[in-house]
Amino acid sequence: MIRVEKLVKSFGGFRAVDGASLEIATGSITGLIGPNGAGKSTLFNVIAGVHAPTSGRVTMDGEDITGLAPHELFHKGLLRTFQIAHEFPSLSVRENLMMVPSGQAGETLWNTWFGRGRIRDEEAALLKKADEVLDFLTISHLKDEKAGNLSGGQKKLLELGRTMMVEAKIVFLDEVGAGVNRTLLNTIGDAIVRLNKERGYTFCVIEHDMDFIGRLCDPVIVMAEGKVLAEGSADHIMENEAVIEAYLGTGLKNKVKAEETAEAAAHEDHGAQPGLGDEAGKGGAK
């Protein structure tokens, strides 16, 4: 679906993305991981049209979308969320969702004056949809709150909620998990899986929480220093020496006392979760 070819993006002399090539298959939930500063967000920003690439090409379903503006990409069904939540602070939570769908009749000035009836019908439908999304995200009690007053995690949810307001083809999620409560993250994970299965969204997910990646994503792409370091299934990646050295690490050195417990816990986790992850992975990859 999305093909990135030899993409380079430099800031001044510094190459944040340095000739990365990768592919995101239709219907997959592709994970994108890598050390801080590897160039993941920059890659996202280039694909999503925020930055123009220094060189290289991005195609979507064979069509060249390099350098298209964000709003044009939106209309092609490419949506993204931000690593640092970008809510509309003075709009209510509900309005934050209702503003998303494009081509609303009421966005044309002419209609706001002479097409009130049509706007009313559309708004009613939007309202219903927005409330459904809010219910789904468990924040419907906040629907009339100004989005600026939400807590960090709540904003993240709202960010995700916006992608659910339209029929997207592919959604780029930049660290949905950072700062989100793990229980809630599971819910989000479920939502992603459901959107992927039921609505056929393709996802590309940046995340540092390996549990989350392991549960959801197949394949996983690892970036480091602006290049693709490795690619493969989550399990496969987690055993990759280079990836462990650059990214995963080998756990705590200091907490000798906790070591055993941690190990025990880790075993438990691995026991409990790959199943879920596998399911999701299979569901997505078919």
Next chain:
Amino acid sequence: MDLINALVAITNYVIIPATAYGAQLALGALGVTLIYSILRFSNFAHGDTMAFGTGIVILITWGFQAMGISLGPLPTALLALPFGIAITAALMLGTDKVVYQYYRKVRAAPVVMVMVSVGVMFVMNALTRFLIGVDQINFDDGARFVINARQWREMTGLSEPLTLRSTQVITVVTAIITVAALFWFLGKTRTGKSMRAFSDNEDLALLSGIDPNRVVAVTWIITGALATIAGTLYGLDKSFKAFTYFQLLLPIFASAIVGGIGNPVGAIAGGFVISFSEVGLTYAWKKVVTYLIPNWQPDGLVQLLSTDYKYAVSFTILILVLIFKPTGLFKGKIV
């Protein structure tokens, strides 16, 4: 071909005046930039602050003159300057207490601060006029020239005059000293560093135990000083008139922004860019051309643009810089 006379003409009519004017703009722009980077708003009251400070300096100068105190060949105003700075700084601090402090506390949006400064501008505007009236005042009492046209002609025998006013020299020298002192202060001293920290990240500065009130106070004191110095130099070089100082606000802002607002080096560069473009682009090259090509008598003025559009020139430059180098010549910071 008469290269020397051509050079003298350019020096006399372009380089010297533009340098002095540029230094004055630069000092003004420094004040604007400082407020912008540390207190995070565009201070529209700066022009009137300059007027107020200069007004005080003039009053004190008169006092000194009445007492018969003078600085010899240097203008008495230089002696009055420290007192003027002290009073202006006190006024700045008072204004902050009465006005700005509240908005910092409620974390008002920058544009609210801008509007507040417009309010302060109105008040200062009135205050200055209550203080010293609306008339044009000349308070430069030192030796007027380092070299005047007659001396120059006698000295060199050239037909083109060249003059260097003492106020021009004083302006440039004072500007250099002030800028150097400011840089040393911001870059090397503890207080200076804490001001930079505050401008970088106000909340974190608070968490590091930096006293915001102190930073703000020091900022206002420095701004008051810069405004008074800039205003006094300007007044010495030209003359004082309250209304002119309000008008000065535009080129000062242009300087700060062309240079990159929030960046002190930029403010200085911006001042010179604006002054040289104003004087240089509208310069009529007729005389220089006739010196260089003696046999050609141009019927026009050989002028790129008439002085009617002088201000358009500096603003066009401003806009071009903004479009092609949006952060200014030196990377400024934007909040």
Next chain:
Amino acid sequence: ADVKMGVLLGFTGPLESLSPPMAQGAELAMKEVSDSGKLLGGDTVTPVRGDSTCVDAAAATAAAETLVTSDKVSGIMGAMCSGATTAVLQNVAMPNGMVMISPSATSPALSTLPDDGLFFRTAPSDARQGEVMADEILEKGIKSVALTYTNNDYGKGLADSFEKAYKAKGGSVTISAAHEDGKGDYSAEVASLASAGGEALVIAGYIDQGGSGILRGALDTGAFETFVFPDGMVSQTLQDNFGSEVNGSFGQMPASEGEGHDKFLALAEAAGFDGSSVYSGEAYDAAALMLLAMEAANSTDPKVYKDKIMDIANGDGEKIYPGELAKALELIKEGKPINYEGATAVHLIGNGEAAGTFREIEFKDGKMETVQYR
């Protein structure tokens, strides 16, 4: 009864410093009449000041509106600048049938503007000053000048009329460059003027505005040595600030010689202001004219007394000078014609504007000296 008179001048804004002596001039005349107790059998006169800001037509209109409708003035001494004057005339004076006598609006356009017989000015049109100045310069043998003017209707109008007259008479203008008032720096203008060259520099500006900046710059860079100063420049400030630096330079201002002028200066000095300041005398005359016309019409109604103004100014009777308003009132009451001369040898022509006697001055030994009148 109490007669209220509007004094509408640019107290704030770019000409704020010219206004006070003008207002004081007008108020001096009002006080004189009031103190005499002879106006309409003992009426007093109270001046009401209004701020025309000089540049803001809307504010000037509002101020005049207030004068007329809420202060109920019987006449307006003003406005100051030609632009504001036109606005007030058209928007307030004509609709309300209010008499306006401007002491200083000199734009040639005001000569032909329809005014229902309500508008007069004690200052001459700049069309006239242009001629006078051209003659003066040519008589000094100066054949080419550089010209700079303040960029408003006054400066531009004067510059145009001068340029036309001067060229017609054989002079040449090397450059005619505008300068904006109240701006900071005039290096660019001075540089252009210097480059264009010329035997003298004509500065059609305001002394406490850009005109001063241009003069300073031109002197300091040694660009010109001889300057020509029209009305906006000739003043005490010019002498105080530039004095001996402009020796040999010359100029002219609407003013007249002799008795009236001297008397006014003395009166002004006694009242504590500078009567030689531009248009201060004109302001005195403007106020006096209106008050005397009221007496002549035996009414404070502008629609009635407006017709008497020309008679007072150009009458065929005893000459009246500043300080003699009481006498004038008596004479009028007795039914005798008077010829109001005032501080500026008032003689109204055409549509009701000063014919324009000009005082020609020259700087000698740092002093402004009157050379002649024309």
Next chain:
Amino acid sequence: MSTTRQPGESSAMRAPLFFAIMAVLILFEGFTSGWNSALGILNMGLLSAVMALGVNMQWGYAGLFNAGAMGFLALGGLAPVLISMPPTPGAFKAGGFGIMLAFFIAIVAVLAAIWIWRNVTGRLRGLAVTAVLIAGFFAYRWAFDPAVEAIEAINPSAQGNLGGLGLPTLISWPVGAILAAGAAWLVGKTALGLRSDYLAIATLGIAEILVAVLKNEQWLDRGVLNVNGIPRPWPVPYEIDLQNSAEFVAKAQSWGMDPQLASTITVKLAFLLLFVVVLCALIWLTQKALKSPWGRMMRAIRDNEISAAAMGKNVTRRHLQIFVLGSAVIGLAGAMMISLDGQMTPTSYNPLRYTFLILVMVIVGGSGNNWGSILGGVLIWYVWVKAGDWGPDIMAALASPFPDGGVKEHLIQSAPHMRMLVMGVILLGVLRFSPRGLLPEK
């Protein structure tokens, strides 16, 4: 820019209350200083409200800090000159063709430069563009200068310009809006990419340039020589005509009114009527637009441009749209103002009065709120006018404790400057006690 908006202290009664206060002030003015004065203030206040509405559309809806209101206002004011003044006989023949040719050359040169910029690459690009522009400039001057000279030579003391079309003044209002919109479109195309503070300074500069053009292009609008006697818009009569109409005089007397007073008031009421109609139309349009997905979208864009773009909103186009629309409204106000004044005086445009004062109106009224702009427009104008009157009184009171002499004299002489002081204090007071304006947005 993130604008933290404090929780609103708005209650339903706020707006009616403030409008009532405003009405009382105007009525008070009417009873104490006469209806002429009250209506005069109200009229100009409503005009200011239109200006404020335009600025509010840009700043309040979309967060575009346009500090160039003065420029668009001045440009709008050009419309009555071009539309409703009588044509200058012979002027078009003398120079009209030359001027049109000059503009044609300019447009061709600019288009050529743009074409080269887009289609040529490499080092030659800058050089070629510069060359084309310089050549274009000289060609332009070649056609332009003689034409201008010819036009300005025609009866310079009264005309010297192209003159107008001699059409009804009312037509010039929409034309003023279109002129301003056209300029705004050009400005927006180049400057809207800038961030907020820079946009402010850029527009501040552009406004100065626009006014400089109006001041210096004598062939167009007589420049600083001003255009006088611009005809009034359609239903507004002239006082003199009314006073000379026996019918009107009889009617006025039957109401027990002085015919002269009646005539001036009739004229003001006629203007008032026109302004109210325009204002009502604008309010209807803007309120409908704001309270719809369009308004929601604009607020979203104002809150966070990047995110709005990612949500499929074409931020650049919307910015341009609102910038052009807002400027059009300011231009409309400019044309209305000139028809009210009856003259066009380019020197009277100064930023303090026409940019900052308008901003003060918007902020004091409550940015983002249309009703706030109207309230701010009328209220601030009222204060601005009255401060001139109050000044001497306040000063006299302040100076009374001083002994007679220098200081007292000086203070009393300074009274006119009280206007600034009062203005400043009011602005500071409102910002202090109601930082989001008197009528906060929602």
Next chain:
Amino acid sequence: MSYLNASEMTGGYGKADILHSCTLTVEKGEIAVIVGPNGAGKSTAMKAVFGMLALRGGSVTLDGEDITALSPQDRVKKGMGFVPQVNNVFPTMSVEENLEMGAFIRNDDFTGTMEQVYELFPILKEKRRQNAGELSGGQRQQVAVGRALMTQPKLLMLDEPTAGVSPIVMDELFDRIIEVARTGISILMVEQNARQALEIADKGYVLVQGANKYTDTGEALLADPEVRRTFLGG
């Protein structure tokens, strides 16, 4: 009495309270971790402890001294250090200047402390001349913690120090935090990487809707299936 004792804190931003009688205590050299759902009021509680929020009820004592009425700066002087969740460095100042700013309130010679910080975070020594704004997310977090350490705090408060950092850096950070705690400094931190955090915690708080829901040792909380399911994501 505990070293830090914030008891019964009640308060919020506007009319409605966010915190309801929330109590947090930390002993000397102890690591206390706050976990809880989004919007529970964890950051708010941190701000309250640091004096950045007006409390309507409750008190805060440090080392037995009541500091409820002190301003944040004064609390810094009393030995509290705070690393906010975001915007926790001075971006246009170099790493070294960032650390210097941390020592702003100290009048003694702080080179020793700086050496200690460099020892703790060797990468910072390498990058000491670089502007903090040019560092990667994980390095910035180290600068942020280092800056707080420069005040020589007796209590270090960290709001989600590991949000957005890679696993390897997270481990490194936790390692450092343990080391810091071993030097006798008390640590109070909010974490969403709750399991890892509770593993190193001496004490854990689960905050729900501004109130204490569970308080226990880290181990015990990790072992509680109810807590695991509801708050730690299974």
